[in-house]
Amino acid sequence: MSRSFGLVGLPNAGKSTIFNALTLAGAKVEAYPFCTIEPHHGVAAVPDERLDRLHSLFPGKKKVPTAIEVVDIAGLVEGASEGQGLGNQFLAEIRGVEAILHVVRCFDDPDIAHPMGNVDVRRDVAVVEGELLAKDRETLERRRERSAKAARTGDRSAQEEVAFLDRLLAAVNEGRPIRALPLSAHDQPLLRELAPLTAKPVLYIANVGDEGENDLSRDLAAVARESGAGWIVVRGKLEAELGEACPDETERRAFLREYGLPESALVRLVAEAYRLLSVITFYTVEGPEVRAWTVPAGTKAPDAGAAIHSDFRDRFVLAEVMPLPDLLAAGSERALREAGKVHRAGRDYTVHDGDVIHFVSA
Ligand SMILES: Nc1nc2c(ncn2[C@@H]2O[C@H](COP(=O)(O)OP(=O)(O)O)[C@@H](O)[C@H]2O)c(=O)[nH]1
Ligand SMILES: [Mg+2]
Structure with a gap:
């Protein structure tokens, strides 16, 4: 099951731009409010270096990353709860997502209208909330x-x-x-x-121009810290344009590094969002697939198995756990087994982030 996130924010904050950057799905981006009248849904496969390294041990298999679902939610303006703008349409969309990505405009551009005339991070956040x-x-x-x-x-x-x-x-x-x-x-x-x-976890996204952090994004960081929420800085326009111009991930990374960005917004966002939701990632190597899964932190082995197949909970016998660093150091599953380093875990085992697990079922 993929995690779902809803992008909210004032018109022209950059929601659709960030949606594009995240999903490369080509949602419409326009310089006036309400161009995303229909909510846009996108799915983004999560780049995962650990999965890449695990996959390198099994080059013949298919690599299946986790995915996140992103919804670009338009129509939240001042008075929306009383029917202004697109009114209450946004509501059902927000109800349906697990966490909120609150996009806040942190760029100045006289050509892009602001619904209240000027950018004011604290006020803009307060209007949406x-x-x-x-x-x-x-x-x-x-x-x-x-x-x-x-x-x-x-x-x-x-x-x-x-x-x-x-x-x-x-x-x-x-x-x-x-x-x-x-x-x-x-x-x-x-x-x-x-x-x-307002019970949903929130991750603030400071949408900044190509130059990166600025006074506005620092304002947003302060707001986030005060309310105990997460926050990240994203050069939405830059990353969306890069995503369109350069579909190759390796090339894209090289460009991002030129801007001093080690990872794409998607990678940074997922890391923050997974932390916010307290979920962890474990891995399986089964049949033709090397695959990543997310489960809530604290999940016991039988429930982790049930994420793969509902039967696995009841038919659970044991879980063979291979910590990824050990597996990589051994160089192969067989070498790890021969070294006696595969841990046989029972029903009470709590799955760790980064475990590679083989479920043995009856
Ligand atoms: N100058 C500048 N323009 C941006 C930036 N991010 C987005 N925009 C532009 O702002 C306009 C509104 O963005 P959009 O993503 O459609 O906003 P939405 O209404 O929140 O979905 C578009 O013309 C974008 O190209 C930025 O960082 N700098
Ligand atoms: Mg939009």
Whole structure:
């Protein structure tokens, strides 16, 4: 299962540009707002150096990386939660993604209109988050009305629910996103049901010009640090143009290095986003494929197996675990086996980032 991310931000912040940079999918990019009326969906295969190195031991097999799904979500403007611009269209799209990539314009260009006339990072971020908070307020208040009715009849769990909703509403009314609240495992089922937008993890993307970091992106870094969110700097236009002009990954890398960028935005974004979502990557070499998989950090071996095939959980016998550095040092799976360095792990084994696993099932 691939992880899904939604690009949000003000019109002309550079969402479609970054979408292109990430997916090379050729979504329409235009110098006026609302050119992405239809949300664009793209899938980007995640470049992965560890997978490349693993694959080098099995050159005859096919390399299958993990993928991320990116949705370019248009229509978030001031007042969108009350029907301005494209109104509420953006909502369902955001509900559907696991994490939000909040693109913030960090470039000056008099030829590109700004919906409020000028770039102001703090205000621009606050406008977008204000719309998400307004939607959450609506969701929470609607639910509260319902549970308050039940609470008045003496229903204990409804009373608890009202107290919980009041706590969330207090935060939202203060302009604090729900992701910033300390929430317990006990709160999770209701949270999942309500799916408030501001409960989703956020990665801020400072969209800068070719020259890289600037005062605006530094403002955004400060905003991100204050709210405990992740952030990265992306030269969206440069990378999108490069992606179009230069489909070859190795060549593209060489160009990026000339700009002092060791990796593409996609690689940096995935690293940050995976960290944000607390997911790890493990690898399998099965049949004709050398393949990468993502699972939540802390996943036990049988559940990791189930990511591959649902049967593997019940039929799990053991997992043969080969840490990638050991496997690379040994030079082949056979050499590793002969050296007795393949670890046989049971049901309780917690999968580590970078494990190469062979599942043995009944
Ligand atoms: N000068 C400059 N223009 C950019 C940059 N990033 C994007 N643009 C331009 O800004 C305009 C709006 O970008 P777009 O990605 O369509 O914004 P969206 O409305 O958020 O999807 C397009 O003309 C882009 O080429 C940048 O870093 N510098
Ligand atoms: Mg767009």
